[in-house]
Amino acid sequence: MAELGEGSGSHAHGKKGPVRAKKQSTRVDMTPMVDLAFLLLTFFVLTSTFSKPKTMEITFPVPPPPGSPKPEMNVNGHTFLLTKDNRVFWYSGEFKEVPKNGLPATELTEVKFGEDLNKLLLDKNDLIEQSIKEYKKQRLNKEIDDSTYRKLAVEAKGSPKAPFFVIKADDKAVYKNLIDLIDEFNICNIGKYAVTDIMISEVNLLNQATSK
């Protein structure tokens, strides 16, 4: 009963109750902090570089020991010659300055970077391209797993039947052309290529072709 009495009397009591500390506002002005945050944000957004440079790994052929026979160029080998003004020429097989063994002397054919080059390479590399496509299909159908696919693809690219390509450049070529050509090889699944020194007879032929 006493409790109840107290409860009912609390109305009158309330005003005289213990003195409460005045409630301070807990809000802090965050504007400067936000300003700073955005300033930093802008700074980092603008200065950070996302496009990390990528690389192309390339292995150069180990020079053969002196006195060993020169490697044979057959019809499966193609040579690309880079020269000034982003022009590229190519020929197949062995280089012949003069007609030899009943075969005509080497003639250079020009090919344009881009679609033409892509078409040419795909045409030359058709055999390998087909088998890699086949492997890809098998991988999609879950017949082989990723690691098997990679192994098979590497094997196909390095198979003896695969054509091989030689890149040579004269003094006037720029580095970009070399990268473009190697890149095109990679796109076309060509695994066998090498960059070597140009021969003087090839330079002469190139000069003839470009002066035309």
Added chain:
Amino acid sequence: MPKIKMPRSNPTLDMTPMVDLAFLLVTFFILTASFKNPEPVQVLTPSSTSEKMMPENAVLITISPEGKVFFTITGFDVRKLTLQRMAAKYKLKFTEKELEEFGKMTSFGVSMQNLAKFINTEPGQREKFPSTGIPMDSLNNQLSDWIRYGGYEGVVKFKELKDEAAAAGRTLQTEPLRFAIKADGNANYIIVKEVIKTFTDLKIYKFNLLTNFEQGPTE
């Protein structure tokens, strides 16, 4: 008729979510940002469809559009030790301070004889230093020496780190030393060939050519 009372809305709105987001982004950018090291030369690499990342631990040869050659190698200690070896070979003296400064430096493209002068140039002024490129003709192939000593120190350092990690039972985060060429797309091929020849003469046949990423044809 009752009066229509527009509810008076409080003009201060709660900015907490926005601030949260802003700080989240700030944190993200601070953590992911990698600052571009000031380089003495601007190089525009050609683009390729290759998706391999740039090696973290590398001997990096930069070739400017004019065909000047610059050199750098990853690691403060490695750079210092390499310079010490080079100084011994070329019979030059570098002070401790110069060695320290060289350790902090990125690429440089001056001959050994001018290196001290280059090191003593204020970092901000180095871009204006008349860099001639590292000599690499057959009579005075300083680039070859840089690659050889740098490569040696880099490999030694990597082995040290590897042993340390193995002793502590950790897996090593750093990659083995690689050799990379970062050439401008318009650099003459003949210079690149010279550099490649310098590498192959040192029996280094595998290296990386830095490129920019470009979307390849989709299949």
